[in-house]
Structures are given as C-alpha cells and as structure tokens.
Amino acid sequence: MTAARNTTDKRSQLLDAAEQIIVSKGLSGLTVDDVTGAAGVAKGTFYLYFQSKAHVITALQERVVERLITQQQLLLSRLPEDDWVGRLEAWIVEMINAYMHNAHLHDALFAHAPGDSDVQTGVSAANRHLLMLSTLLSDGADAGAFSIDRPKINAVLLYGAIHGVLDYVVHHDKSIPPDLVIEEACEFGRKLVGAH
Amino acid sequence: MTAARNTTDKRSQLLDAAEQIIVSKGLSGLTVDDVTGAAGVAKGTFYLYFQSKAHVITALQERVVERLITQQQLLLSRLPEDDWVGRLEAWIVEMINAYMHNAHLHDALFAHAPGDSDVQTGVSAANRHLLMLSTLLSDGADAGAFSIDRPKINAVLLYGAIHGVLDYVVHHDKSIPPDLVIEEACEFGRKLVGAH
Amino acid sequence: MTAARNTTDKRSQLLDAAEQIIVSKGLSGLTVDDVTGAAGVAKGTFYLYFQSKAHVITALQERVVERLITQQQLLLSRLPEDDWVGRLEAWIVEMINAYMHNAHLHDALFAHAPGDSDVQTGVSAANRHLLMLSTLLSDGADAGAFSIDRPKINAVLLYGAIHGVLDYVVHHDKSIPPDLVIEEACEFGRKLVGAH
Amino acid sequence: MTAARNTTDKRSQLLDAAEQIIVSKGLSGLTVDDVTGAAGVAKGTFYLYFQSKAHVITALQERVVERLITQQQLLLSRLPEDDWVGRLEAWIVEMINAYMHNAHLHDALFAHAPGDSDVQTGVSAANRHLLMLSTLLSDGADAGAFSIDRPKINAVLLYGAIHGVLDYVVHHDKSIPPDLVIEEACEFGRKLVGAH
DNA sequence: TATGAATGAGTCTTCATTCAT
DNA sequence: TATGAATGAAGACTCATTCAT
Numbered sequence: 001m002t003a004a005r006n007t008t009d010k011r012s013q014l015l016d017a018a019e020q021i022i023v024s025k026g027l028s029g030l031t032v033d034d035v036t037g038a039a040g041v042a043k044g045t046f047y048l049y050f051q052s053k054a055h056v057i058t059a060l061q062e063r064v065v066e067r068l069i070t071q072q073q074l075l076l077s078r079l080p081e082d083d084w085v086g087r088l089e090a091w092i093v094e095m096i097n098a099y100m101h102n103a104h105l106h107d108a109l110f111a112h113a114p115g116d117s118d119v120q121t122g123v124s125a126a127n128r129h130l131l132m133l134s135t136l137l138s139d140g141a142d143a144g145a146f147s148i149d150r151p152k153i154n155a156v157l158l159y160g161a162i163h164g165v166l167d168y169v170v171h172h173d174k175s176i177p178p179d180l181v182i183e184e185a186c187e188f189g190r191k192l193v194g195a196h
Numbered sequence: 197m198t199a200a201r202n203t204t205d206k207r208s209q210l211l212d213a214a215e216q217i218i219v220s221k222g223l224s225g226l227t228v229d230d231v232t233g234a235a236g237v238a239k240g241t242f243y244l245y246f247q248s249k250a251h252v253i254t255a256l257q258e259r260v261v262e263r264l265i266t267q268q269q270l271l272l273s274r275l276p277e278d279d280w281v282g283r284l285e286a287w288i289v290e291m292i293n294a295y296m297h298n299a300h301l302h303d304a305l306f307a308h309a310p311g312d313s314d315v316q317t318g319v320s321a322a323n324r325h326l327l328m329l330s331t332l333l334s335d336g337a338d339a340g341a342f343s344i345d346r347p348k349i350n351a352v353l354l355y356g357a358i359h360g361v362l363d364y365v366v367h368h369d370k371s372i373p374p375d376l377v378i379e380e381a382c383e384f385g386r387k388l389v390g391a392h
Numbered sequence: 393m394t395a396a397r398n399t400t401d402k403r404s405q406l407l408d409a410a411e412q413i414i415v416s417k418g419l420s421g422l423t424v425d426d427v428t429g430a431a432g433v434a435k436g437t438f439y440l441y442f443q444s445k446a447h448v449i450t451a452l453q454e455r456v457v458e459r460l461i462t463q464q465q466l467l468l469s470r471l472p473e474d475d476w477v478g479r480l481e482a483w484i485v486e487m488i489n490a491y492m493h494n495a496h497l498h499d500a501l502f503a504h505a506p507g508d509s510d511v512q513t514g515v516s517a518a519n520r521h522l523l524m525l526s527t528l529l530s531d532g533a534d535a536g537a538f539s540i541d542r543p544k545i546n547a548v549l550l551y552g553a554i555h556g557v558l559d560y561v562v563h564h565d566k567s568i569p570p571d572l573v574i575e576e577a578c579e580f581g582r583k584l585v586g587a588h
Numbered sequence: 589m590t591a592a593r594n595t596t597d598k599r600s601q602l603l604d605a606a607e608q609i610i611v612s613k614g615l616s617g618l619t620v621d622d623v624t625g626a627a628g629v630a631k632g633t634f635y636l637y638f639q640s641k642a643h644v645i646t647a648l649q650e651r652v653v654e655r656l657i658t659q660q661q662l663l664l665s666r667l668p669e670d671d672w673v674g675r676l677e678a679w680i681v682e683m684i685n686a687y688m689h690n691a692h693l694h695d696a697l698f699a700h701a702p703g704d705s706d707v708q709t710g711v712s713a714a715n716r717h718l719l720m721l722s723t724l725l726s727d728g729a730d731a732g733a734f735s736i737d738r739p740k741i742n743a744v745l746l747y748g749a750i751h752g753v754l755d756y757v758v759h760h761d762k763s764i765p766p767d768l769v770i771e772e773a774c775e776f777g778r779k780l781v782g783a784h
Numbered sequence: 785t786a787t788g789a790a791t792g793a794g795t796c797t798t799c800a801t802t803c804a805t
Numbered sequence: 806t807a808t809g810a811a812t813g814a815a816g817a818c819t820c821a822t823t824c825a826t
Contacts, residue, residue: 010810032796042812044799053796111307127368153372153380156364157357164356165349172323176349184349191387206785228821238787240823249821402806424800434808436802445800503699519760545753545764545772552752553745560744564715568741576741583779598789619816630791632819641817791823802812 011049013039015063018056019105027057027108058125061109065125068098069132076136084145085195089186091136095162096182103170110163130159140193147194158192161185207245209235211259214252215301223253223304254321257305261321264294265328272332280341281391285382287332291358292378299366306359326355336389343390354388357381403441405431407455410448411497419449419500450517453501457517460490461524468528476537477587481578483528487554488574495562502555522551532585539586550584553577599637601627603651606644607693615645615696646713649697653713656686657720664724672733673783677774679724683750684770691758698751718747728781735782746780749773 017038021030032053036043050056072094079087099106110126134155140146148154162185169176213234217226228249232239246252268290275283295302306322330351336342344350358381365372409430413422424445428435442448464486471479491498502518526547532538540546554577561568605626609618620641624631638644660682667675687694698714722743728734736742750773757764 031794033794043797043814044812045810047797048810130364150380153361153376154384156361157380157384160360160363161353161357164359165352167356168326168352172320180346180349184346184353188350188353188388191390192384194387227819232788239789239821240787241785243822244785423798428809435800435810436808437806439801440806516760522756542768542772545768546776548753548756549749549772549776552755553749555752556748557741557744559748560718572741576738576745580742580745580780583782584776586779620818621816631793631817632791633789635818636789787824787826789824792820794819795817797817798815800812800814803808803810805808 010039010041010045014041014046014049015056015060018060022060022108023102023104026104027111030057057109061125064105064109065129068095069129071098072132082143082145084140084143085190085193088136088140088146088189088193091133092162092185092189093182096166096178096185099166100170100178100181103166107167107170130155133159137193145193145195148192154192158189161188206235206237206241210237210242210245210252211256214256218256218304219298219300222300223307226253253305257321260301260305261325264291265325267294268328278339278341280336280339281386281389284332284336284342284385284389287329288358288381288385289378292362292374292381295362296366296374296377299362303363303366307363326351329355333389341389341391344388350388354385357384402431402433402437405433406438406441406448407452410452414452414500415494415496418496419503422449449501453517456497456501457521460487461521463490464524474535474537476532476535477582477585480528480532480538480581480585483525484554484577484581485574488558488570488577491558492562492570495558499559499562503559522547525551529585537585537587540584546584550581553580598627598629598633602629602634602637603644603648606648610648610696611690611692614692615699618645645697649713652693652697653717656683657717659686660720670731670733672728672731673778673781676724676728676734676777676781679721680750680773680777681770684754684766684773687754688758688766688769691754695755695758699755718743721747725781733781733783736780742780746777749776 014035017035018030021034021038025034030053032046033043035056036046039045046056050059072091075090075094076087079090134152137146137148137155137158138151141148141151165181165185169178169181210231213231214226216234217230221230226249228242229239231252232242242252246255268287271286271290272283275286330348333342333344333351333354334347337344337347361377361381365374365377406427409427410422412430413426417426422445424438425435427448428438438448442451464483467482467486468479471482526544529538529540529547529550530543533540533543557573557577561570561573602623605623606618609622609626613622618641620634621631623644624634627633634644638647660679663678663682664675667678722740725734725736725743725746726739729736729739753769753773757766757769
C-alpha cells in the first residue's frame, strides 16, 4: 500500500510540477528538466511515469477536464431535474469559474496547435467535456425545454463562444468584470436554446 | 523605385514561403531555414525584412486578416445598407469560407499559444477583425435591427463560436458538410441578434 | 541442490534472453531492461548473476564457442585418426554451418569493437576456438599430413578467411549458396595445408 | 577560392579530429562533442559538414580506404605488368603496412557491428577495396598466372585472412614481428593462387 | 542589400547501475 | 535471493540569430 501510495504520489507530484511550470512559463516553456527539478526527482524518473513530454501534457489535460466535469456533475446533481435552463446556466457558470480561476493553465492546455504534438487519446479530454455539454442540450431538447435541432453542433458553437470570451477577457480586455462575462454567456446560452 | 519594388517583392516572397510551410508542416514546423530556402534567398536575408521569426508569424496573421477584412468589406458594400441580417450573414459566410479554404493556415495562425511568440502588435490582427464584427453588430443595433446591449462582448462570443465550430469541423468531425456549418452558424448569429 | 539448480536456471534464462535479443535487435539493441524483461525477472536480479552488461556478452560468447567446440570435437571423434584432410574439412564445414545457422548471433558476438566492452577473460572464447584449429593443423603437420611451418599463424589466417567469407556472404552477397561457400573454404583449407 | 579552401579545410579538420579520437578512445568513445572540441569549432558546425555522427564514420572509412587504394595503385603501377605474383605480394604488403601503421583506426573502422549504425553508401568503402583485390586476382587468372576459378570469393577469403591475422597480431599476440606476418600472408596468397 | 558559415545554448531521451526493502 | 523504483551522467541533434565579407 505504501508503495502504491508513493507511486501515485510521485506521478501527481510530477503532474503538479508540470502544471505549475505551464502556469508560470507557458506550454512552450515546459521542459522535462524543469518538471523534474520542481518535483524534486531525477530526470530519469520522469520517464518512469510518462512516456514522453507530450504525454504529461495530455495527462494534465485529462486531469483538468476530469476535475471540471466532476465538479459540474456535482453541481448539476443538486439542481432540479426539470430546470433545464438552470442546469445549462450552472454548467456555463462553473466552466467560466474554473477557467478564470486558473486561466493560464486552461489557456495553455487547450490552445491547440493541431498537428503538432497531438498525442491522440482516443476521445480527447476536451471532447469529453464537449460531449457533456452536448448531452445536456440534447436531454433538454428531448424534455421539450430547449428548441434545438442539432445538439452536437450547437454544443460546439456554445463551447467555442465561451472559450472565445474567456480568452478575450483574459488576454485582451481584463477590464471586463467576471460577472458580466458570466451574465452575457448565460444570456447567450439562453438565446441559443430558445429560452425567452 | 525598382529597389523599393524589389524590397516589397522579397518581403512578400518570404511571407509566401512562410505561409506555404505553415500549411504543410504546421506552425511548429516552421524554421527560418526552410523559409529562406523556399523563398530562394540566403538565411541572413530573412533578418533584413523581419526582426525575428515571431515577426513573420505576426505579419502573416496581419496579411491573412487584412485580406479577409477586405473581402468582407467588398461583399458588404454590395449589400443594401439596411439589410442588417443579410450583412451579418454575409460576414459569417465569408469568414467560414475563407477559413475552410485554407484551414491549416488559419488554424496555425490563430491557435494562440499565449505567452509564447507574443510579439505584441498594439491591436493585433485578429482584434481588428473582431472590431469589424463588433462594429457591424453595433451599427445594426443603432439602426434598430439588432436587439443587443453589448456589441463588443457579443461579437467576441460569436467570433469564438465560429472559430470553435470551424476548428471542430476541421479537426474532429470532417463528416459535417460546410453548408450545414454555414447554416447553423448563421442561425446562431440570428438568434444572437434577436432576428427571429 | 534445488537452489543451485534454480541459480543455474536463472543464469541460463538470462543468457537465453540476451541471446534472443541480440539476434533480433543486434548487439547495440541489447539493454539490461530487455534482458530481464524477456527472462521474466526483475532488473536487479541481473546483477546477481552478472557483474555488468559486458559480462553477459562475454558469457554468451563463451557459451556459443563452447557449444561449437563440443560439436566439432564430437564430429572429429568419429573420423579416422589419420584422415587429416577429412578432419580439417569437417572442422571447417561445422564452423560454417554453425555460423550460418545463427548468423546474427555469431556476427554480433564476434564483430569485435575492441577497446569497447573488452571484459578480458584471460584466454577469450574465440581464442580457445582458434587454439582448436591451431592444434588440428599442428597435429596434422606432426603426422606429416600437412606441410605447414607455423600452425598458429596459419590457423589465424584460415580462421580469419572463414569469418571473412561468412560475413561477406551474410551481409553483402546473399546470392552465394552455402554449398559453394563450404566448397571454396575447404579448397582454401586444402591449399593452405598443401593437400593437392 | 578562399571560401572553398576553408570549407575543405574545416571538413578535413573535423575528419582529422574524429580520426584522432577514434584512435585514442575507440569507435564507441567517439562523441560529436569531442570531435568539435578537438577541431576547435562549435557543436553546430559539425552538422554543417555531416548529416549525423554515423556519416563521419562512413566518411572516415572512405578516406582511409581511398588513401590505401591510391597508395596501392601507385605501387602496382611501378611493377612490371606481367609479374602477377609480385603484384599480389605488393598489394598484400601495402595493406599490412597501412593497417599496422594505424592499427587502432583500421580496427575501429572496419570492425563491423552490422545492423547497427550502418550508413549504407551504395558500394561501401571496404567493398571497393575488396573489388580491387578481386580484380587483381581476376586479371592474373586471365593472364594465366593464377590458377583460380572464382576470383571474387577467393578475394573475400584472402581479404578476411589478412584482416584476421592483423587483428590477431594487434590484439592478441604482439610478439609476432611484422615481417613474419607479411611473409606468411604472402605465402598464403601464393598458395591461394597456386604459385608454387 | 545580400550572403551563408558559424555559433552554442537548449532539450529530449536512454540506460547501466545502485540500493533500500 | 529477489525486487524495481530511482538515479543522473551522457549524448545526439536543432535552430534562431549573428556577423564578417
């Protein structure tokens, strides 16, 4: 058990270190050397837990998305089943909160430079998150609460819209208050699903 | 004048070469060596026209956006002044067409890896494009055709949404036909501005 | 005794694993990790049976040569004592057969990169094999069957010649049939000892 | 012209440096770092003249063989056309001299670890040398001076034999005087071609 | 303007070996 | 005996940038 715990710990330490470095130096500033240095282990140890540098990045994406999904599921589970607009808003709000809470990380992790170091993971992390939104729209539509024809493509649009504002707010116009972002994003969501 | 023209030419050649390489090898596959090689000039020449590698990328972004803006302005100028929904749709359609016509390039150029090659250009290329959309929304609202409170933030949302679908369609689900993308994006735009 | 047997077994397993890897990946593709992996033991176990990686290679050389020598001795023991040319030919034939039967292994093992992994083993494996040939020549000369002055140096020459052809046939001209190689090598041997 | 000379010089410097390092540390002790260090140039410069580490080795082989071939051709050109045994002996003598003059280098360079870093060069350097010997045997046979059926395979045998003795003398029994090696090798050659 | 040889810091990755358990 | 996590030295190769000509 101790061994198992240590293993888990070390992988997490490495992941934490990588996360911290991405936050401070950006994705391109991430070096295996720095990661192991920050984690306090030898360089070779890195390769005991990750096949390559690209794999930590993927693992980090997974972790970030997984946490966000979990959090959103928790929130949604506390809402009335039939309050579809409320559920959509909750989803949006939590996504924005999570992103703004650690903007640099989300940014670096999900600013795709496609074709580059794409370590394909079957269904990528972001895709799973997108699927969650898509399902939400789909279920709401089935329940008659949303007037939407193509849940998937609409989910993509909404997802892109939210990512877009967040990116804009974080990088180009920090004067916009988070509350306003949330409000407008929700308004946007409501329009999309035809609620009012 | 000949000299001046040559200068312009050579800069363009370099730009063309860079563009071509990004299309074929991606942004991370771009090397100064390849650019000068493809442009048929010596490596040192590169630095006569661009301060650094990051600067070509920026210049390329400018050029791409400038062309798109010009094209959109041309299209809009042919539309009736008061057909605001038509103008918005034309804007969206053209953006999607331009993107899909050279997806790799737009992709590489606007998949920001912030903090990386951020050669800040005052108001960045993309910002100018965004401003165009924002102005369109604003004018439409002033004319009473759009019911929108905050044109800027709504422009950002719409812009992000479109970029998002395009990215999705190009990288994750190529089965979606361009026409459908255009249709949904326009529908999305109409909902946003409250046009039925 | 059981323990002793296990020990022997494990050492052999390790040796077998190393042999197999050399055959498939070449000497430079040999890693302790792969060896222990293929042998089904932990990495540390390797160092319980061999002082270093270089030592397995040496041990493998010994084993290969030992087997060959044994086989040749068996063959020679069945031949008439006084048929010296026949004995020499048998020796040559068996050497060629053994080599061609597992060319990769012999190759990797006896393509000396001197100064590299030279774990000096007193009289090296190959030397013992050479000594066998030398003795054969010497005895044949003593019996008056071979007209040779310096058995040792002639053994070296013959040994090198055979190794040379084998290497050539295996790596550069696979079109040469084994039978021809054997025939020419024997002819070569006969000339050397002055038989016809 | 200066530029051309410098270029040639630098490539040669690198080659010289590599040669020197191989002599002192063996082939496996050869590092790009050391080579550039010894040549007094920056690390990157190495890759301006050679595609990879493996390529210097090949280039070195070429150079060594080329020099030897040139020297042998010079020697042969001074001998009477019809003294075939003399020509063969001269070839053998020069090969042994060249080898012994820089044993470490020849050794490291031609101790093939096949399948490893084999940078195939069409007809490899050693092959060209072998061809020279083969041609010599063939011509001598045509002239009626050598009684040999298959020049190529016999050349391979002789070539291997000589390499074998040299390796043996250099690594295992330094007590054998060079003169004796030469004498025996020549004797060996004569036997091979059926000259007394 | 134009050249292109030279630079050298920067990075990933491998792998033999050790050692606490 | 046996394990296997941890080590860290070593090494190949890249590429943006400079500068003498």
